[in-house]
Amino acid sequence: MVDVAPSERMAAGGDKTFHAILDIALRRIYKYKSLTGLTHNLQGTRMIRFVHAADIHLDSPLVGLANYEGAPVERLRGATRQALGRLVDFVIAQRVPLLLIAGDVYDGDWQDFNTGLHFNRQMIRLAEHGVQVVMIHGNHDADNVMTRRLPTPENVHVLDHKAPETLVLDELGVAVHGQSFATRAVTQNLAAGYPPGRPDLFNIGLLHTALGTAGYDPYAPCSMDDLLAKRYEYWALGHVHEHAVLHKDPHIVFAGCVQGRHVREPGAKGCVLVEAEGRHVKVTFHPLDVVRWDVVHADVSGAAEPEEAVQLWRESFEVAMERAQGVSLACRAVLTGRCRAHSVLQKDAGSTAALVQNAAAEASRGSAWIEKILVQTGPEIDFQELARSDTPQGDLLRFVDQCAEDPEAFAQLEADVTALAGRIARTGAMVPDFDDPDERRRIMHEARDLILPRLAEGEEG
Structure with a gap:
């Protein structure tokens, strides 16, 4: 032609x-x-097209749903495999010639070769459509001995861990620069050693790094200036599980993980399709997750009964379902606000959980599951007015507030939690640290919110 x-x-x-x-x-x-x-x-300008993915964490379990009655455990266990399959389907459907994976294909140590064999089978599917795969090992990959022992298909190129490596794909007009992790904890700036961009090619930097993102291990630390200095057209980053475009011209992009694994990884997860003509680069996020995590808050202020409070939460949940666009939802339910229903919501946790779970099942027709229910409501009491009152409840409130703020006053309670700590430890729950001012204040305020409404109920009776 x-x-x-x-x-x-x-x-x-x-x-x-x-x-x-x-x-x-x-x-x-x-x-x-x-x-x-x-x-x-x-x-006559060449069009460059590729897919950028990262953090597949193949066969990583989804945490928080195994104990939920009715949850499809097998489906959840295979969620990362399904997401990988959707990634391969997307690459094939888009007819792109190149897939980049910016580290953490695996999830640390796997017990047998089935996880690696599954990944290889998916890569062979891409080979049948002429797709080249360029990848680096991240911290989780480097932590696994089998990662190094199992060979990859011929269309998969794993960049070296000893030094930065450049793979030139002449037929695509692309140069991919990158370096794998040699060990789990890489603390040196790998990007500093990457070569300058080649002026005759579209240059892509493949890097597994936190780039200063809070909440992530600071592996392969570097700065934005370090990346910009290389004069690449695109940086394909991994390690951070939220999709983010950090810079344009050149583009510096976190693809995010392909499947959220717990409630701390909420929102859509997937890959990005990159299309470039000259200096114009277009990045399009494409979701791949089969189960989407979310935290659904509802202000239930004014609710007189638990059923009314849960109905208010259901309205927020239905908005979250629309936002998920047909993807199965796994969510944490959080009820906040001051209401008359507070006392019952707190006292009868089993009934509250059943009401929330039933509301989620009805609204989603069984396609959503509850990871946890947090009742953070409070009583309908004007604490400031009560604290000024000359009543037993006012005296109690002033004492509780004093204990919350003053360690010496708190010590007068002689709250020995040694025996309680032993029982709590067997459940896996955390024992409150009363030496921490914020924790002590939180515990005392929770006790206040439980006790005062019951005293009020006693007066009414």
């Missing part, structure tokens, strides 16, 4: 019908040529 520039077609002569037919034919040619990654626009 031969590309024909518009000026050449005009010089060729002929009527308008001929040119219209030729334009249609050329557009179809360009559509099919995208399979090889050699697409050009009518001005």
Whole structure:
């Protein structure tokens, strides 16, 4: 096939019908040529197309749902495999010639080769469609001995861990620069050793790093300036599980993980499709997750009965379901606000849980599950007014507030939790640290919110 520039077609002569037919034919040619990654626009500019993914964590369990009655345990256990399958399906459907994986294909140590064999089978599917895969090992991959022992298919290129490596894909006009982790905890700046970008190619940096993101181990630490100095057209980052475009021209992008594993990884998870013409780079996020995590809050202020409070939560949950766009939802339910229903919601935790779970099942038709229920409501009491009152409840409130703020006053309670701590430890729950001012204040305020409404109920009786 031969590309024909518009000026050449005009010089060729002929009527308008001929040119219209030729334009249609050329557009179809360009559509099919995208399979090889050699697409050009009518001005001859090469189109670069690839998919950027990271943090697959294959066979990592989803935490928090195993004890939920009715949850499809087998489906949840295989969620990361399904997400990987969706990634491969997407690459094939988009007819892109290149997949980049920015580390953590695996999830630390796996007990047998089945996890690695499953990954290889998916990569062979890509090979059958002419797709090249370039990847690096992240901290979780480096932690696994079998990762190094199991060979990958021929279309998969794992960049070296000894030093930065550049893989040139001439047929795509792309140079991929990257370095795998040699060990789990890489504390040196790997990006500093990456080579400068090549002016004749589209340069991609493949790196597993936190890049200063809070809440993540500071592996392969570097700065934005370190990346910009290399003059690459695109940085494909991994390690941070939230998708984020940190910089444009050049693009510095975290793809995020392909499947959230617990409630601390909420929202859509997936990969990004990158399409570049010259200096114009377009990044499109595509969700892949099969179970989506969310935290659904509801202000239930004013609710007189538990059923009314849960109905208010259900309204927020239905909004979350719409936001999930058909993906199964796993969520944490949080009820807040001051209401008359507070005392019953707190005292009868089993009934509250049943009401919330039933509301979620009805609203989702069984396609959503509750990870945890947090009742953070309070009583309908004006604490400031009560604290000024000359009543037994006012005296109690002033004493509780004093204990919350003053360690010496708290010590007068002689709250020996040694025996309680022993029982709590067997459940796996955390024992409150009364030496921590914030923790002591929280515990005392929770006790206040439980005791005062019951005293009020006693008065009414």
